[in-house]
Amino acid sequence: MTDLMNAALTTPSDREIRVERVFNASRDKVWKAMTDPKLLAQWWGRGNKLVVEKLDLVRGGHWRVVEHADGQTHGFEGRYREVTPPERIVQTFEWDGMPGHVILETMTLEDLGDDRTKLVTVSLFMTNQDRDGMMQSGMEGGMNQSYQALDRVLAAMN
Amino acid sequence: MRQRPAIACAKLALSCANTQAAAIPLRTGPVLHRLNHMVQYSNTTIDATFAAVADPTRRGILERLGAGERSISDLAAAYDMTLTGMKKHVHVLEVAGLVVTEKVGRTRQCRVGPARLEEEAVWIANYRAMLEARLDRLGDFLGHTHGDDV
Numbered sequence: 001m002t003d004l005m006n007a008a009l010t011t012p013s014d015r016e017i018r019v020e021r022v023f024n025a026s027r028d029k030v031w032k033a034m035t036d037p038k039l040l041a042q043w044w045g046r047g048n049k050l051v052v053e054k055l056d057l058v059r060g061g062h063w064r065v066v067e068h069a070d071g072q073t074h075g076f077e078g079r080y081r082e083v084t085p086p087e088r089i090v091q092t093f094e095w096d097g098m099p100g101h102v103i104l105e106t107m108t109l110e111d112l113g114d115d116r117t118k119l120v121t122v123s124l125f126m127t128n129q130d131r132d133g134m135m136q137s138g139m140e141g142g143m144n145q146s147y148q149a150l151d152r153v154l155a156a157m158n
Numbered sequence: 159m160r161q162r163p164a165i166a167c168a169k170l171a172l173s174c175a176n177t178q179a180a181a182i183p184l185r186t187g188p189v190l191h192r193l194n195h196m197v198q199y200s201n202t203t204i205d206a207t208f209a210a211v212a213d214p215t216r217r218g219i220l221e222r223l224g225a226g227e228r229s230i231s232d233l234a235a236a237y238d239m240t241l242t243g244m245k246k247h248v249h250v251l252e253v254a255g256l257v258v259t260e261k262v263g264r265t266r267q268c269r270v271g272p273a274r275l276e277e278e279a280v281w282i283a284n285y286r287a288m289l290e291a292r293l294d295r296l297g298d299f300l301g302h303t304h305g306d307d308v
Contacts (some may be wrong), residue, residue, distance in 0.1 A: 009286065
């Protein structure tokens with residue numbers, strides 16, 4: 001189980017975040033957890049209630065999930081640009097708080113054998129202006145929570 | 159780079175250091191300041207800035223400096239830390255541009271630096287923390303399900 005916590009984080013450029021993570025599960029199993037709405041609802045919300053409103057898993061298909069936390073709702077959505085079971089999903093990611101500002105997420109599943117799978121997620125911010133725009137929406141209120149989450153993750157990585 | 163008012167730095171640092179428990183990183187709120195779209199970004203400062211504010215002690219230092227200048231020995235005393243240990247923390251903040259230091263007589267004074275904490279560090283930290291939390295949860299989920307469940 002320990003290698004589950006070993007997420008490898010890099011920022012290849014000022015517009016990208018790359019996260020590598022190994023799971024002790026077969027590639028088919030990880031794929032299913034990421035693409036079956038009932039299973040997705042059990043983990044994507046990070047412990048918060050998650051409603052999967054739409055998950056049309058085809059190229060051009062629309063996905064939309066709504067996270068419920070502290071009496072507030074946070075919608076996230078996008079479209080699938082590439083769906084290649086069980087190894088690759090490319091999708092856009094938008095948060096309702098900043099409509100029109102898109103992150104491109106590329107998720108690649110690598111079969112390591114022995115029921116181990118490496119998930120590599122590369123998130124590309126479309127432009128620096130988009131990133132500025134995200135900030136303009138007033139994200140300071142989220143800082144406490146995010147740094148808390150960061151602290152927990154960093155602590156867990158030790 | 160534009161000089162950020164000390165009060166805003168203090169507010170940011172304070173919110174970083176706050177210890178309320180909650181999970182969601184993205185949240186709408188009042189727009190406390192407007193950003194200048196013309197500001198130039200340095201590609202190399204992202205990791206340095208992120209590393210600098212990922213540490214609770216360093217966030218605490220920023221919070222204190224938001225209230226006014228402090229010497230390294232003041233800061234060391236406040237954290238019950240050796241001068242050497244505090245110098246290392248201040249150095250990390252200085253490299254990220256979040257703090258500047260100046261030798262005054264026999265002491266080294268620290269104050270809030272010109273780098274602005276928000277763009278790179280906050281958005282990347284938010285998104286990244288969310289991504290990691292999701293992967294943690296997926297790891298737990300996969301670890302706790304067996305056979306037919308998935």
